[in-house]
Amino acid sequence: MTDLCEEGTQLYATALSTGRIARAEIAEAPCLLDFALLHPDPDDENWLRPVPPSVVLAQRLHPLEREILDRRRMSIELTESFEPFMALSALAPAPTHAITVLEGAKRINAALNLATAECRHEVLTVQPGGGRSEHILKQALERDRPLMERGVRMRTLYQHTVRHSLGTMAYVDVMSRGKVEIRTLEELIGRLIICDETVAFVPAHDDQQVALELRHPGLVKYLIKVFENLWSRATPLREEAPYEPTRDGITxxxxxxxxxxxxxxxxxxxxxxxxxxxxxxxxxxxxxxxxxxxxxxxxxxxxxxxxxxxxxxxxxxxxxxxx
CATH class of the missing domain: 1.10.10.10 (Winged helix-like DNA-binding domain superfamily/Winged helix DNA-binding domain)
Structure with missing residues (x-):
C-alpha cells in the first residue's frame, strides 16, 4: 500500500502541526498505524505523537531500494549467463516459426485477423460443410470486407450444399462485389486458409478449437497445389451444380x-x-x-x-x- 486514506492524511497533518493527537480521533483512520506514522505519547497513553515524515519515508524506501538492488544483481547475473548463447545465436540463421499451435477460438481468430490484415494480394479458402451460422458469417464478413475494399483477390471453395443455404448465399452476394471467385465441389478436404503464399491455417482437431499456423514455405506451397487441384475440378457458383440425374436416374x-x-x-x-x-x-x-x-x-x-x-x-x- 502506497496511499494514505483521506481521513488519515488530514489527521497526520494535524498531528504534525500540534505535536500530538488524541488516540480516540484516529479510530476511523487505521492507515495511520499501518504506515507507522504515529507512536504512543510516553507521557499520556491517551495521546499519540507523529513520527517525522522523513523517518517514515526512509523506513518505507529501504526495503524497496534493497529489492531493486537484488533484482539489478539478478539481471546482471542472467545477462552474463546467457551472453555466450547470444553470441552463438548472432552467428546462426534467424529461426523461422514454421508451425505455431493456436489453442482456443479467441487466439485462432486473432491470428486469422492479423494475417488477413497484412494480406495484400490473394486469399485462398476451403470451407467444407454446409451452410454457416449467422454468427460465423458475421465474423467472416467483418474480416473479409477490408480485404475486398483493398482489392485483394479471394478464391473460396464450398461444398455444393451451400447453394441451398440462404445465409451463405447472402454473404456470397455481398462479397461478390469485390475480386471474389467462388466454386463448389461435392466433397472437400478440411478447412484451409492461405494468405499471400506466406501463411496457411489448418485445423488440428475436429472441434475447431485447435489450429495450426504454418509458415514454412514448402508446406505453404504444397497446400497451394492442393487448393489449385481442387479449384480446377470445382464448379463456379453461378453455374448449375452437377446434380442432374444420369440415365439411370441417380444424381x-x-x-x-x-x-x-x-x-x-x-x-x-x-x-x-x-x-x-x-x-x-x-x-x-x-x-x-x-x-x-x-x-x-x-x-x-x-x-x-x-x-x-x-x-x-x-x-x-x-x-x-x-x-
Whole structure:
C-alpha cells in the first residue's frame, strides 16, 4: 500500500502541526498505524505523537531500494549467463516459426485477423460443410470486407450444399462485389486458409478449437497445389451444380453417397463429408435404394457394387460441368 486514506492524511497533518493527537480521533483512520506514522505519547497513553515524515519515508524506501538492488544483481547475473548463447545465436540463421499451435477460438481468430490484415494480394479458402451460422458469417464478413475494399483477390471453395443455404448465399452476394471467385465441389478436404503464399491455417482437431499456423514455405506451397487441384475440378457458383440425374436416374450427390456407403461409412460420417444434415443424407440413400430396387441396407451395398455405378467409365452426373 502506497496511499494514505483521506481521513488519515488530514489527521497526520494535524498531528504534525500540534505535536500530538488524541488516540480516540484516529479510530476511523487505521492507515495511520499501518504506515507507522504515529507512536504512543510516553507521557499520556491517551495521546499519540507523529513520527517525522522523513523517518517514515526512509523506513518505507529501504526495503524497496534493497529489492531493486537484488533484482539489478539478478539481471546482471542472467545477462552474463546467457551472453555466450547470444553470441552463438548472432552467428546462426534467424529461426523461422514454421508451425505455431493456436489453442482456443479467441487466439485462432486473432491470428486469422492479423494475417488477413497484412494480406495484400490473394486469399485462398476451403470451407467444407454446409451452410454457416449467422454468427460465423458475421465474423467472416467483418474480416473479409477490408480485404475486398483493398482489392485483394479471394478464391473460396464450398461444398455444393451451400447453394441451398440462404445465409451463405447472402454473404456470397455481398462479397461478390469485390475480386471474389467462388466454386463448389461435392466433397472437400478440411478447412484451409492461405494468405499471400506466406501463411496457411489448418485445423488440428475436429472441434475447431485447435489450429495450426504454418509458415514454412514448402508446406505453404504444397497446400497451394492442393487448393489449385481442387479449384480446377470445382464448379463456379453461378453455374448449375452437377446434380442432374444420369440415365439411370441417380444424381451426382447420390453417386458420391453410394461410393461412401460401399467404403463402409455410416450415415453421420457421409453427411459430414458431403456437408449436409443426416436427414437429407438418409433421404438420398432412400432414393438410391429405390432406384436400384434394394430392400435392405446390406442389399443396397451389393446392388451398388453390381450396378457399375462406381465404375470409372460410368457417366458423370452433369456431363462436362463437373470434370
Amino acid at each position: 451426382g450427390v447420390q453417386r458420391s453417397i453410394a461410393r461412401l456407403l460401399v467404403e463402409g461409412h455410416v450415415d453421420e460420417a457421409i453427411a459430414r463429408r458431403l456437408g449436409m444434415n443426416v436427414r437429407t443424407c438418409r433421404a438420398h440413400i432412400a432414393k438410391l435404394a429405390t432406384a436400384l430396387g434394394s430392400g435392405s441396407r446390406a442389399q443396397l451395398g451389393y446392388l451398388i457394387a453390381q450396378s457399375g455405378l462406381l465404375d470409372e467409365d460410368h457417366p458423370i452426373p452433369g456431363g462436362d460441368a463437373h470434370p
